[in-house]
Each structure stands twice: as structure tokens, then as C-alpha cells.
Amino acid sequence: MSSAGWSDFWHMGGYALYVWGSLGMCAATLLIEVLWLAHRQRKLIELISAGPDSDAGESSP
Amino acid sequence: MQLGAVNWFYFAAPQRFYRLAGQLLPWCFVLASLLAVWGLYIGLWLAPTDAQQGEAYRIIFVHVPVAWMSMVVYLAMAGWAGVGLVFNSRLASMMACALAPTGALMTFLALWTGALWGKPTWGTWWVWDARLTSELVLLFLYIGFMSLHAAIDDPRRADRAAGLLALVGVVNVPIIYFSVKWWNTLHQGASVSLTKSPSMASTMLLGMLVMALACWAYCIAAALLRVRSIMEREAHTAWVQDLARSA
Amino acid sequence: MSAVTHPKQPAALPVGLLAAVQCIFVRDLRLALRRRADSLSAMLFFVMVVSLFPLGVGPEPGLLRSMAPGVVWVAALLSSMLSLSRLFADDHQDGTLEQLLLGAHPLAFLVLGKIAAHWIGSGLMLTLIAPLLALQFDLAADACGVLVLSLLLGTPVLSLIGAIGAALTVGLRGGSVLLSLLVLPLAVPVLVFGAGAVQAYQAGLGFSAHFSLLGAGLLVSLVAAPWVVRPGSGLLWSRYPQMADFDRKFVMRHPVCNSVR
Numbered sequence: 001m002s003s004a005g006w007s008d009f010w011h012m013g014g015y016a017l018y019v020w021g022s023l024g025m026c027a028a029t030l031l032i033e034v035l036w037l038a039h040r041q042r043k044l045i046e047l048i049s050a051g052p053d054s055d056a057g058e059s060s061p
Numbered sequence: 062m063q064l065g066a067v068n069w070f071y072f073a074a075p076q077r078f079y080r081l082a083g084q085l086l087p088w089c090f091v092l093a094s095l096l097a098v099w100g101l102y103i104g105l106w107l108a109p110t111d112a113q114q115g116e117a118y119r120i121i122f123v124h125v126p127v128a129w130m131s132m133v134v135y136l137a138m139a140g141w142a143g144v145g146l147v148f149n150s151r152l153a154s155m156m157a158c159a160l161a162p163t164g165a166l167m168t169f170l171a172l173w174t175g176a177l178w179g180k181p182t183w184g185t186w187w188v189w190d191a192r193l194t195s196e197l198v199l200l201f202l203y204i205g206f207m208s209l210h211a212a213i214d215d216p217r218r219a220d221r222a223a224g225l226l227a228l229v230g231v232v233n234v235p236i237i238y239f240s241v242k243w244w245n246t247l248h249q250g251a252s253v254s255l256t257k258s259p260s261m262a263s264t265m266l267l268g269m270l271v272m273a274l275a276c277w278a279y280c281i282a283a284a285l286l287r288v289r290s291i292m293e294r295e296a297h298t299a300w301v302q303d304l305a306r307s308a
Numbered sequence: 309m310s311a312v313t314h315p316k317q318p319a320a321l322p323v324g325l326l327a328a329v330q331c332i333f334v335r336d337l338r339l340a341l342r343r344r345a346d347s348l349s350a351m352l353f354f355v356m357v358v359s360l361f362p363l364g365v366g367p368e369p370g371l372l373r374s375m376a377p378g379v380v381w382v383a384a385l386l387s388s389m390l391s392l393s394r395l396f397a398d399d400h401q402d403g404t405l406e407q408l409l410l411g412a413h414p415l416a417f418l419v420l421g422k423i424a425a426h427w428i429g430s431g432l433m434l435t436l437i438a439p440l441l442a443l444q445f446d447l448a449a450d451a452c453g454v455l456v457l458s459l460l461l462g463t464p465v466l467s468l469i470g471a472i473g474a475a476l477t478v479g480l481r482g483g484s485v486l487l488s489l490l491v492l493p494l495a496v497p498v499l500v501f502g503a504g505a506v507q508a509y510q511a512g513l514g515f516s517a518h519f520s521l522l523g524a525g526l527l528v529s530l531v532a533a534p535w536v537v538r539p540g541s542g543l544l545w546s547r548y549p550q551m552a553d554f555d556r557k558f559v560m561r562h563p564v565c566n567s568v569r
Contacts, residue, residue, distance in 0.1 A: 146539070198493045198496050201489070201492070201493040202493050202494075204489070205489050205490040205493060208482075208486060208489055208490075209476060209477070209486065209490060212477070212480050212481065212482050212486055213480060221539065222476045222477075225472075225476060225536060225539060226476060226490060229472060229494065229536060230493075230494065233493075233494050233497075236497050236525075237493070237494075237496050237497055239497075240496065240497035240500040240501060240521075241496070241500065243500065243501075243504070244500045244504060
């Protein structure tokens, strides 16, 4: 595809919806997953450092 | 337990593993990003247009890697669940629980990209292809694992039950795939196979492999990140308190 | 439990293994007969589901004839799921399950007895009324016979796989629905080969391959499923913390992974 220009690249031979729809969904979900996990990690650290009494840790036997 | 000179359980201690995971994380993410950029460059730019399917075939550069990963992650999940059951290790079960949502996400993406590939090439959003149908059943297996673990309050029992389910599932997955394949070929008239990808030029194969490695690195990174927050939930232990104080 | 005794079996058991299995089997059958409503309602559900399909897809005979094996099989699957939560629920509630777990006989064999009794109350009943339902769909008599045979081979496999799910979910809140969620994906091969056998027969191809696979599935699950049930019902660990101690001392354990907490 070295001869095609940028507009052809975005157009994807008419299949733009499908190709970019797939890639977009993949990128979006993976990004959301990472961001959400990082956010959860930060929240947990805050909760724990707020003190042992103020957090509801899970009880293990 | 020492098997020879190597202590295989060195990292089974939570503090050590937490530190290891923290060190590995950024490298895995960097590796995943670099490989993804390279793979997408090959797939979207370098690889030639297919004669039959046009540009739409480029979806295989994400569809095949995520489908492979959904199966690899299930195997890894069942493996860690087995380790947790046999060696009575909480950390191994936590790893299995950390892998499950990532695997389910990979399965969902395989189904989504498969549908988006099916529409322009075969005319329908959903095709009862053997692989897609098995992916659907695999998604149900992932969801079953996560639901079972969430439904049990006692963490030890939850680990055990979900671990057993994962092991039973991993034995079943080849059987399910085989039976669905049989079912698919029996009803040959109605079905078309999405697995008839264009004959692999070496560029395409390279692109697919690179993307597969990128997905693998991503899955490892996401699982390590998730297992760290699962471990932090054991907030009453001293090492977590120390960690929080130092953070 | 201050002094933990070594878990050795007594030299001579008061009741032999086969007698114990027979005892459990007969007891469960008797209990099922006393509460007939449970199995009858599952059968009624089966009949209703099968009868609802023509209302949904239209009465055209050709369509119904081709749909019949699949519909009957899916309905059998669903009603088995309904009745499976009963398998361990009553025993769990009145404490019998704990006695069985603590007893000297290997739980796997006792569980086989329970599953056999349960199958007679659910799967066998479904198999016996399936011909009547197949008539509703205008299925030919010989195809009907193949359907009954496939159900006869397949419903025990459903009971066996379902027993694993029942053991994992015993006593849980979401009980029955969670059980279905867990077991239905695992039951896909049974559905495919069971319904496929009848469809293959209708198409004029042989059904021997399907039946061989169903039979193989039955043999494998007969051997494997009861052994998964014992560790699956993790009741002892949650109810009796001392048993967790016992478990940690006598089950394979590795100092490093358990010491640093």
C-alpha cells in the first residue's frame, strides 16, 4: 500500500467503518481497562493510608 | 520446598511478588505499545491489499491475535487456578482471578471484530462459524468463573470453587471446540467459514505474529496491574499497611 | 479438637461400600417419591417449554419437524438445570451432607448413588415423556426412537456435569441461576451430539458417530465427575475453622508460600 496517500488510508477501500470500528473498539476498551485499573489502584492506596479503621478490608479466615 | 537448587516458591510470598509485579509492569506496557505500533504499521501500511476481500481483511490483524489471546489467557487462568488448588497458595488463585476479566475482554473483542469482519465479507453480522461459536461459549465460561467467584463470600471457598470450575472448563474447551466444528460442518449449506483468511503472504503473517506478541504483553501487563490491586485488598496485613505508609 | 488425630481409616467398616451406595440411592429415591411435586414440576416445565416453541415460530409442519430434536434437547437441558439445584440442597440444609463428607466412605461413590437417584427422578422421566412431545412436532416414529435413545445416553451426562455445578454452588444465594450459568456452556457438546444424532438420522446419514461420542462422554463423566464433587463442596472449610487447620496440616503444603503473609 505504499503508493496510496493518507486519504486512501483512512478510507480503507470503502471498508473504513469495519476496519476502524474494530481497531477503535480494541483501542478504546484496552485503554479504558488500563485507566480504570490504575484508578482503582490509586483509590485503594488512598483508602488504606487513611487508616486501618476506616477501610473495609475483606476478611480472610 | 526446594526442588534442586531453585526455590520455586520464592515469589509466592506476597511482598516479593508485589515488588516484582511493580517492576515488570512498565516494561510490559512499553513492550506492548512498541510491538503494537510495529504490528499496526505492517498490517495497515506495508501489507498488500487482498484480491478478494479488499481492505476489509486487515481486521484479521486484530481479530486473530485477540482470539489467540482469549484462549491462551484461559489456559493461563486454569493453570494458576490449578497451582492455587494443589499448593494451597492464595496468590496463585488471585492471579487466576486477575486474568479472568482480561481474558473475557479479549473474547469480547474477538467476537466484535469477528462480527465486523463478517458483515462486509459475508453479508451478515453474525455467522455460526465454528470458531466464533466456540468463542461465544468461551465468553460464557469466563463469565461463569467470575460470577462464581463473586457469589461466594468466603475467599478460600471462592478460590477453590472457581479454580475447580476453571479446571473443568479447560478440559471441556477442546471438546466444545470439536463438537461445534462437527456441528458446523454438518450444516454445511448455511454456514461459511470466517477462517478462510487470504492465503498468507509473509508480510501478513509477520504482522499477525507481531500483533499477537503485542496482545500477549498487554495481557500480562493488565493481569499484573490487576493482581496488585487484588493483593492490596488484603488491607489488614502488615505489609500492606507499610506499603500504604510509604506511598 | 485440641489433639489432631491421624486420619487413618478404621480397620473394618460397619457397612461395606456397595451397601452404603445402595443405601444412599434408595434413600434419595424414597425422598424424591415423598416429594413428588419437585420432579413433576420439572417435567411440567419441560412440557411447557416444548409447547411454547410452535407458538413462537409458527405451526408450519416442515419447520417444526426439522426443529423438533433441537427444541426437545434444549428443553431437556433447561429442565435438568432446574432440578439440579435440588441435588445437594436438602442434604446441605439438614446437615446430612456434612455427615457424608465426614464419613469413612469415599464421597465420590456416595455421590454417584445420589446422582443416579436424581437422574431417575428427572432425566429418565424426561426421556419417557419425550415421545409424546415429539408427536406434537410431527416427528417420524423412527426419528422419535433415535431421539429417545439420544436422551437416554445424554441425560445422565447432564446429571453428572450438573452435579459438579451443584456442588460448587450449594448453599449460595444466587443458587439455581448461577448453576445454570456455570453448567450450560459445559453441556454444549452433549446438546450438539444429542440433537445432531437425530438430525443426522433425519438427513439419512448415520448416527453411530454421535452415539459413540455421547457414550464416551457418559463414561468419562461417570469416572471423573464424582471425584470433582468432593473438593468442590468446600463446606467444611467455611463451617468449621478447625477443619481448615486440619486441611492445612495434612494437605500438601509449602512453608514458603504460606509463611510470609
